[in-house]
Amino acid sequence: MTSTIGYISVGGALLLSLAGATLAFVGVRTGNPGMARLARRATYGVFGLATLAIGTMVYALVAHDFSVSYVAQVGSRSTPLFYTVISLWSSLDGSILFWGWIVAGYSAAVVYVYRNRHRGLMPAVTGTLLAVNAFFWLLLAWPANPFTPVWPVPADGPGPNPLLQNHPFMGLHPPLLYLGYVGMAVPFAFGIAALVTGKVGGDWIRAVRRWVMAPWIFLTAGIVAGAWWSYEVLGWGGYWAWDPVENASFLPWLTATAFLHSIMVQERRQTLKTWNILLVIATFVLTLFGTFLTRSGILESVHAFSEGLIGPFFLGFIALVMIVSLALVVWRSDELRSEPALDSIASRETAFLLNNLLFVAFTFTVLLGTMYPILAEAARGVKVSVGAPYFNQMSVPIALLLIFLLGVGPALPWRRGSPELLRKKFLWPTAVALLAGVILFALGARHLLTLFTLTLAVLATGLIVGEFWLPVKARRQNHGEGLGAALATVVNKNRRRHGGYVVHLGVIVMAVGIALSSTYRAETEATLRPGQAVAFEDYTVRLDSLYAGREPHRDFVEAAFSVGSGGSYSGVLRPRLNYYPMSTQPIGTPAVRTRPREDLYLSLMAYAQNGSTATVNIIVNPMVVWIWVGGGICVFGALFAISSMGFVAERFGGRKKKTARETPKPVEAGVGGAD
């Protein structure tokens, strides 16, 4: 019964998205608004069926209906309810279903929000989105069907992958990532619509802004949450390992970030048209590519579940998307031609251009490292793996340049800056940064790369703070407002801009956290008897007891360590090893004590069977918490920026459309003609 409802909803969504896509493109061709209206309704219908499908699956999971193949693969009667529900995305077929539901949701949302606007673009947008929908529902109807009936019905299932039921973050990180990943289909659809209709000017760029911001926010939050998850779960004290799966999420983030910046150039200067289209295509293709990498077994073995046809399907779709989009770009090459306009080296356009080149270089670097094992095997027949050293070595210089730019860029005016303006903006931040560098060196910072990063961070922070401070100062002088009122006026006058600067500040905070935690980390291992203590850095770690226990879905061995700094015991940390019935390897849960200055990170490595000793890995990780804080600041800034261009603003009159949409006038004189 459950399987039947699942089949009907998946099949229905497939047929309806195919029919809707056809109608939409017929509508584009004939200009018949009736077709577009029908296609819009089809989009709502697809979302309805998708919701039915996913609801059915969640019901089957919760009801332990092992006659449904996906439940038989990932369900288990002993798994707690929370992990049962989130096992929806713990394995291949379920995650594709989740994906399909999100893409249907995004499509319905876009079509609804723009039902009365962008009439020229929307039929083609709807058609493209429905075509993407159709691909995912085809996957679900055929090679990745999670509703396949199982007969005879198994008595119980193995439960989800132990790693994925080890931490509640699994309920947060994958959905955020999917919302980001899948959402990139929307800007892609706008890009394709612009090409199909030939309206490659400003309209699609204005329409697409919020629809690239929203998934970007999710993707950013998802990546940071994933790093946090791996820090809290994997037990090696790190947060990023340049693993193919991580890279797969990072690649579209890079191109999407480049796109977010380059559309501002097109809005302002009507240039970079081809570039923007290519970025938006690349972002979408990279999300497909990432999914292909992680789902097809091409780079790691997805064990025990045969991959079947999903790889070839994805490959075919990637090929189709690339051919069609690039052919459209070539076809529209005349419309896309735009005048290169660089008035001066010291202008914001230059900063944006450099920023884009850096992001694209970053993308290629990561892509090359990720694909190198396959390239090497194809070219030379050798099996190699590319480790973190390559990625770190290549990405650190790019990242440093980006930090430099994210401070300098906002301080540069459009077109050209006058020398006195530049002096006014750069003098103090540069002086403070140099001073900070000298002080840090005097305080004993001898790691040159880190010292350099921190100096750059101070410079960038100073420049960005100046972007808030100078207009506030001007406002206070001209209008006699108080500090708070002036700041609120300035910030609210252009939320998109100042939200963006807050994101930049968040990135700086993250960069500082990454630089310090990766270079000043200290680590040791100790085997202790109960009652015995070890001193490390400023801490004393004493093993109090070692004990075993049982939870419904796992057994565990836990060690209690009293932890103190400077003699007085201040707390107990309990790292543990979990034993899941379906895994031969224990899955550890490290215990982390987070403080603003540094984290104390304990992992239980081993223990004597008779409980006489425990081996613990002790890591002192400076400033790690600032990576998560910085991520939070980024998300907050981006949300603030989007609040001027979204639903909220239009509905509740937060911001007038005009300032953000039409050619802006220079704001406070003397602070540069920035928007």
Next chain:
Amino acid sequence: MFKKILIPAAVTLPVVALLYYGMQRDVRTIESPLPGRMAFDFTAPTLAGDTLSLSDLEGQVVVLNFWASWCIACIDEHRVFIEADRYYADQDFQMLGVVYQDSPENARRWMRQRGGEWPSVIDPNSRIAIDYGVYGVPETYFISKDGYIAYKHIGPVTPQVMVKWVDRLLAEDRGAELTATDGDVPEGRSQGHVRQAPDVPVTTPESGGGRP
């Protein structure tokens, strides 16, 4: 017109070709160091209630299959094993299952429902699985008449794989030559367990998992 197709094709084709190549290669071939070595011996209770040792089966080609009732891919390969069991019935061939991380009742019911007359041993603490480096189920080892592991198959066994390796092993009395490569020193059966299973220890100073 030609040019307009050429550029997109020139960009797309290499990418797709590379990914296609990547999909074709077998990422699993480097996984096990076991082929060419002697199979670890074990003695374990069977689902039927007897006790069975791998060494009892010397002189026969053994297909050692790790499976579980919760494993969906195991259903696919089970048909292959049933066919093979029938096809090689009067030759020196023996199917042997190892139940992986599963309760004996569920495993017994599964075998009853799906058929198959060969024995399966129970592996309560995954000791056998750990000795054989099993990562997940299904995994299958093809063992020669003189007790060497000739091939390890990860994922469901296909009829082609089954016939290829069983035929080859039936034709050979000595299995070490089939896959052993330079530098591989075959280890004796007597060597037994090399690794300790990660048992939950018996010591429970604060038993019952009571977190204060």
